[in-house]
Amino acid sequence: MNNNTQWRKPVILLNIDSLMPEPLERAVQTGKAPALQFLMENGNYISNMVSSFPTMSVTIDSTLLTGTYADKHHIPGLNWFDHSRKEIINYGTGFRETFRLGLKRTSHNMLYRLNNEQLSSEVSTIYEDLADMGIPSASINSFVYRGNTPTRMHVPRLLSTLTRFEDGEWTTKGTSIFSLGVFSKLRTRSFPTQIAAGNYKYTARELRYLIRKNKLPGFTFCIFQDMDTRIHFKGPTDIKVITKIDQEIQKTLNLYPSWQEALNQNIWMVIGDNGHSATGTNYRKYIIDLRKILKNFRIARLERPVQKKDQLVLCVNQRMAYIYVLNDNLTLSAIAEQLKNDQRIDIIAWKEKDSVHVVSGMKKGTLSYCPNGEYTDMYKQTWRIEGNPELLDLHVKEDKEVLYGNYPDALARVYSALHSHSGRFIVVNAKPGCDFKAQSTPFHLSGAAHGSLHKQESLVPLVIAGTRSRPTYPRFVDMKSFILKEIQQ
Template identity: 20%
Template sequence: MDFQLKRSQQLAEHVIVVSYDSFSEENWEMAKSLPNLEKLLQSGTYSTKLRSVYPTLTYTVHTTIVTGVYPDKHGIFHNNPLQPFIPEKDQKWFGIREAIKAPTIYDAVKKNKMTAAGLLWPVSGKSSIKFNMPEVHATGGENLALKVLKNGSAFFCLGLELRYGRYRKRVEQPYLDDFTTLCAVDTIKRKIPNLLLLHLIELDDAKHKYGTDSKEVKDAIVRMDKRLGDIQRAVEEAGIQENTVILVVGDHGQLDVRYKVCLNNLLQEQGLIFEEKGKMQWRAYLQSAGGGAYLHIKEGDEEAEALAFAVLENALKEEQYGIEKIFYRNELDALHVDPSITAMVEAKRGYCFDDRLEVPTLLDLDAIKMKYATHGYLPDKENYRCNFIASGPGIKKNHPLGPLEMVDIAPTLGAILGVDFTHGDGRVLGEIFG
């Protein structure tokens, strides 16, 4: 169905986007039976087949959600810019709107004289969002609170911190998502934005730490349902229920991992990673994306490229390295992977990749009794697609949908708000309206 709403055909004055991080189809049966999500389903339309982008990393996906284009166009190819040899905990993250190479839906909302709010939305620092508490990461001794103020809306953030900061324990869960939900309720009632972008993270954290089928994951899903109820009540108390659409969107799934594979050790054995004058250097380097890894080659070093390809092709033949497939540039074009990437490796189920050099090439997590899950894999892995719910005025009720694409969300948000945002790779999901 070819569907486009012009500005004068606005469906609703307000849209709340709840990014339910790591909410995938494997969680559907449990989540849909809980009261607040069930309420949204009864009054809305839904799919368990929302296809993410590759690699399925949080910042890459969230940038697609707000731009409606794939990573090869928006430029956020990973959570972190390339930083060889720097430990993951010390790496800088993409955080500033300026890093995004495409228009965003919140920019379009502002141009149409409407207001946007953002709460822990990735890559939104120093953006046009009027009421903004961006997700930022403090590294190298930075003060997190000051970094939030510097990159967000200072007075807005200060007010939220003064009212609700006592409920937060740094970034520990469930306190962080409880705090963010309190901030969302406050923002809905005090600011009544036309667009609210909200990122809730507990489910993702629980899967990473405890595995995908753990008690902690089930507990997180129950708590998340309460948060959805709090948001729905805030909409009612703000008196905007008849003019608000709520979207709940998963960004990726997760898969349980037994083996971490440190493929950079193989590149080092071939002299492509080496020490010179007391510093580590590289001609070829694999940047882990969890279930995938990017191969970076120093510009113009054709010899390094050929050697690196040979290393990976030999590793592909060895079961222990857990490589399912190597994607070369022509295949990466079809997957919309950033053009700077030379090649990419995809992990088999049960495996993931790790950048480190100071550890053995193969780490058996079962041997150290460690539970772990991660993402970054191809979006079409079994039971790995995401869930999507849209509920509110003008939305079909209790209506199941088929497969959707992550790039379709931004133009659909535009259609609901009466903003033309159809320039990108996605389409307006006209089938949800009725």
């Protein structure tokens, strides 16, 4: 079924947005996910893969596809401030916020600038590396898609007024096989039920098309996005969408003479991108309005360009936020002291010179650290650490080995966020149950949210079948090298 003369076995990576270990295991144990159960029982199951930070889709996918954290790939989150252009970069956080920022601007950022301008040219994606080896790849339903192939994207006439592509077409750098909603389709007569991407059925049909037509490339990356929206409203224990996606995976495996033959011919990987933290029900108790905490400062408004008199810009990524300090007369430590008054903020971090500084609204003391010191963590990264390690829930052993608690790979991930783009800014992290809010920001009472450093949102499952290998470390940042090795073996 596969004409794979240039690589050992095609790798198919299925990214199920918001797939978490406990709901997955419950769906399997109750017989509601037989395809996932088959892959788990006939392969490796890792329940604690560490995502990137913030735990937002574009940052996570950029880390997975480049093998670097945000300090190298330069996609800081779903919502951030470009200091050089003095503009907020938003990839679609919610209708009200997007509307105030401008639909054209947001769609242009997501569809074009993310891949062609903002994703750092200093790093390469797995697609680009494979192309250099002469190995084709496919991207289905992913907004992070940068490859080496000039690709014509088409905007339907009814949507052209919502984009900056009034001529209806533009050229981007994509993968050799590329599918993204109405903008680029593998099956010409198909029509996705979601404009910007495809729902789980559409994504699976695009994948099955490649298998039926014997067109599977060396690497195929598919994203199933549907579960994220449902969990925001239903909470993190919901398994209904897992069952539906599993049915599509069953149909895909059924294209082969047997499910075992599907493993013989391909390497199958199923991964979540981020977890969710259940949110509380009381607005005053669980929604952290940064405008109220920082009401004594002039905060930039979304619907107008940043003014000279503006002192702060707020960019919320659900349970994490960037606070940009534009006024040089304001110190970051002074803003941090103001934030410390709210006990719902568990981590407040900023950089000064070569060091990261951390305080908290929940715990006393300070912590400062930087790379290349006498302490070594479980990923063989070395650090110089001074102050109270409890602020990042670090467990320091007598031999100076660092273990992580509630915040997996915290030192590297906080460092990466603070070095992901230029400007003077503070990173804040909400304690579980709480959600940040600024002007027109969507929030998620009585549901679930993500974005933070906490293990509830940072640890996700990975299933690998068709090979006995596994990544060096259970982290997204190690996935690219693992996949490349599997393709080339």
